[in-house]
Amino acid sequence: MDGYQPPPPPPPPRPAGIFDATEITTQFEQLLRGPSPAFSTKPLSPAQLPYHANPPQDERSWRFRNQLISLSHTPIKYENPGLLDEALKYIPLERIYAEAKEEDEFFQAQAASLAESRGGNAKPEWGYQDCVIRALLRWFRRVFFTFVNNPPAPTVGRPQLSTAKSAADGSSVSPATASMLCRAVGGRVRWVWNAEDHVWTEVYSDHQRRWVHLDACEEAWDNPRLYSEGWGKKMSYCIAFSTDGATDVTRRYVRNHGLHGAERARAPESVLLFILQEIKRMRRENITLKEDRKKLLIEDEREERELQNYVVKSLAASISKMLPTGSGRGGSAGEVGEQAKLEERQSGSREWREARGEAEPTRRETQGGRMPQGGGPPPDL
Template sequence: MEHSHAAQREASAAMDTDKLAQEMTERFRQVLSTKRMNELTSRSVQSRSSSPAPRDFGTPQPPPAHNALPPSYSSLRNIPLVPQPPQDARSVRFKNMLHSLSNMPIRWENPGLLDEALRVVPLEQIYNEAEEESQILQAEAESLGTGKKAAWGYQDCVIRALLRWFKRSFFTWVNNPPCSRCYSPTIGVGMAAPLPDEQARGANQVELYKCSVEQCGAYERYPRYNDAFVLLQTRRGRCGEWANCFSMLCRAVGSRVRWVWNSEDHVWTEVYSVHRKRWVHVDACEEAWDKPRLYTEGWGKKLAYCIAFSVDGAMDVTRRYIRNPSKYSLERNRVPEAVLLHIMDEIRAMRRSNMSKQDKFRLEGEDMRENRELRGYVISSIAHDVSKISADDILNGRSSRSRPDPDAQKALEGRTSGSNEWIRARGEGGRGTSNQRSPHDQHPR
């Protein structure tokens, strides 16, 4: 009996404990619920007190249409762009053109072509000049103090020597090709379809000229060859041929190379400097080294797009060449900026698809450094404009007096390659000249 009573007391105690636990849990839930409701009520009151009064709640508003455009937030215009694939026909055409242009550096990866290029280059002369210049730069750096770095490395000096030889001794500029019969000047008369042998050697277009001597009257064909191997034999041309052949020679002597396309009908080269850890502007036509402001401050051109292509991908490098957008920038209306970013990413991914993870990681690091460099040019431009503002000008309501920009002095005063007439027709004679090309100009780049 005692054992039975003890069991009943234990069961009753357990029931009381469970009941107490349930009551405590319910009270805890009520406390949390009350606290949560108080917080929500407080937030709602604060929101109503800080928000403007509603216009009208008496008339019910119709629900928004499914095809209504989202609101425009002007304050969000400068957020990072999200790449978007092209949607309209114009953007698709621009994408296809850039993909086609991106194939140019791939042609220079032919070992047979590079071996042939090394046969025509006076390597001993190039390397001797590079070694001498490299030692001079190193001595200058050491004279400035311990730990100073030379302005350029040995491989940079190799390209500088190659640039001088190419401009002065190897390649020839062509305005109007002379008459092959009497060697008299010729006059441009239009374009002609390429002959089969010309097309086989990479000429997609042919310029046609007529001898200026009436008694001769012979016609002269000038094929525009795109094959670097053919250019090693012809050794003549204008911007397109010069950049094509010179970039290939830079590749042959071991440098990483870019081919830069400009939407205003010019092309040039960029070479990667391991010493400086950045891409360097090189224009073989002008024998120009590291003068990216040549085309704007020098030639007086306005630019829209400058796209660099290499075997590793593509990069929009326009900001390197336009330091004053308000003065030298043209409207970029070929595609939306988000679409251009998508095209660059697409070409880059295609070129790097078969690379090792280590190589991809290295190139991504280079891309990040270059993006910082390009952003820095924009910041420097703004800082330079601000530095020209003086307190007296603000107080007196005058515009700020212009101060010389030391970096702009690296640009030349006008173009040196090509005839004066051709330069004037392209608007590249110097600062302040027109950037509009003559509709009768028969000389593309």
């Protein structure tokens, strides 16, 4: 037939290792867009956090606001001189400082060895004040702390710290006590509230210029993925409260929100941002020195970059799994460049942990999670 054009020949097969990026680009765009936070019933990805804050408008948002305002008063108690003096009576300071000095010398020797082998300078992994907190953590978990599944009623007139030792509800009383003990030895602390049913501590490391996860019940140090990827716990909100304000640190503890995130439905994200800014203003309004306010703002910005970096790593891991050459690589989202230190929950009876769904890890790369993590062996207790 006149004008007939035969169909074009099929494209030649792609050599191994070569792929069409069109489909990958489309999937990546869909991943970035994600569902609309305003209409989706799925867990909200931290990558979709808002840029503008809006005040509460509905009853549910106001309830959430009042709850967070109330929780924000918890770390204020750690500044009570009477309680801090009481806390110091229970801490074997001579022992803590001796262990900290020994570990600090280890980290310095480790850094010197690395500098000698690689050339140039090497910074110790942790500073002396970090070592003080680490020594306190070991003492708390192995000597001071006793886990009780069903704590008895506290004895009238019994000192608060003594009650925490012998009748601690490991998910509530003990972390708060551990936070106060860290404050008593000079640490800057945060009390981290999880909307499901767990709380823990963060301590600021001047050496690393960041907030470090600490769970005294588990003897866990700098292991924020423990709950989601070790215990298999789904979490919605992780809010850190301090005397300087409140911060949503969920991105630090939930790296793959699709796998480990729970629905964030207590208030729109823009309202949560407004509430956290309100708490921050309340806590900082009496800071008069311009240098102190500027220092806190710099810390805020540095932490936000850190939290955003977790989102970038999560996206990179997801994209890696899309690539034909990346199948099976990259581990869980948010794991790029990291080594997980994960294990199942240690505190509480087996039956109690199984009832909470915290008896088995979802994945275990290493039998880690407890100290030491990145350092030498802790002193014998």
